[in-house]
Amino acid sequence: MRIQEGVYWYKEKGLLDANTYVIKDEITVLIDPGLENYLGRRLEEMQEDGIDPKEVDLITITHLHPDHCDATASLKEVSGAKVALHPSQIEYLDIMIEEASRFLGIGTAKKFAADLVFESGIGNSELKILHTPGHSPESICLYAADKKILICGDLVFEKSVGRTDLPFGNNEELKNSINTVSALDTELLLPGHGAIIEGRSNVKGNYEFVREVYFKHPHSYL
Ligand SMILES: [Zn+2]
Ligand SMILES: [Zn+2]
Numbered sequence: 239m240r241i242q243e244g245v246y247w248y249k250e251k252g253l254l255d256a257n258t259y260v261i262k263d264e265i266t267v268l269i270d271p272g273l274e275n276y277l278g279r280r281l282e283e284m285q286e287d288g289i290d291p292k293e294v295d296l297i298t299i300t301h302l303h304p305d306h307c308d309a310t311a312s313l314k315e316v317s318g319a320k321v322a323l324h325p326s327q328i329e330y331l332d333i334m335i336e337e338a339s340r341f342l343g344i345g346t347a348k349k350f351a352a353d354l355v356f357e358s359g360i361g362n363s364e365l366k367i368l369h370t371p372g373h374s375p376e377s378i379c380l381y382a383a384d385k386k387i388l389i390c391g392d393l394v395f396e397k398s399v400g401r402t403d404l405p406f407g408n409n410e411e412l413k414n415s416i417n418t419v420s421a422l423d424t425e426l427l428l429p430g431h432g433a434i435i436e437g438r439s440n441v442k443g444n445y446e447f448v449r450e451v452y453f454k455h456p457h458s459y460l
Contacts, residue, residue: 240287241426245387247434251276256306256343256430260284261382265295267360268319269380269389270430271309275349280309280317291317296360298322300391300430301377302334303404304347309348320353326369326376328352329404329430334376337405370419373400374413376443379419385403386425386438393419395429396444399452413453420445 241247245434248258255273258280260266266289274278281291292319299307323331332349339346359366364384370377373392376399380389392400393417402409420442427435427444435441 239283241434242385245385245426246284246287246289247428248272248280250305251279252427254342255306256303256392257428257432257434258368259428260294261365261380261387262289262293263365263382265360266293267296267298267365268294268313268317268381269298270300270306270391271297271313272311273305274312277312277316280391293317293384294319296320296322296354298360298380300326300389301374302327302330303338303374304335304342304344305391306391306430307350311315311348313448314350321324321350322354322356323352324367324369324376324378325355325357326371327378328355330374334405335376338374341404348372356400368419370411370415372402372408372415374387374404375406375408377415380414381419381422381424386423386427388393388419388422388424388426388441389428390419391430393429394444394448395431396433397447397451398432416445416448418444 244262246260260270345374366381368379427441
């Protein structure tokens, strides 16, 4: 569904799936293709919004857990889009997909290779990349400074934060990453699971809530 001009949200379809976002700007970027089983439905929903899969220029991934990246190889085939990864994701590409799939007790997600590597931004649009480890070491957030939108993967959710008990997770890094992104001027927070958070004061209130609940009681992490 269209959230605002050029910004689309495709809700997660099941337990091992994730939210997909599409940003249409100078280039069209799809973030987190989700689980392979649901790719057909996702593409149908996009088409209902007038987005042809072949319009997608770049596929990016907030991190390499299968619920976010399983459908990457198939989506690349269908769309002809390029897969753009962060250097930390190149480093963990194979090991994370294998370890996380094993941890979650599912078959190993389909592997894929990077066509492009980015460091701090995508294209000449204002889509900035922030390396935000903690939930996993190769987690990134995408920040559209012009639209004040943060796509945060599994770093922070509505009234919750990313778990750190998966392979290579790190509690301290998660807190530092949340502190980093909470300083950004954000009017729309788009997490990898659950609801989106709209409005600057709601986004701010959510950071305050997770700091209060999860930073002080680290063992109550979901
Ligand atoms: Zn994850
Ligand atoms: Zn996830």
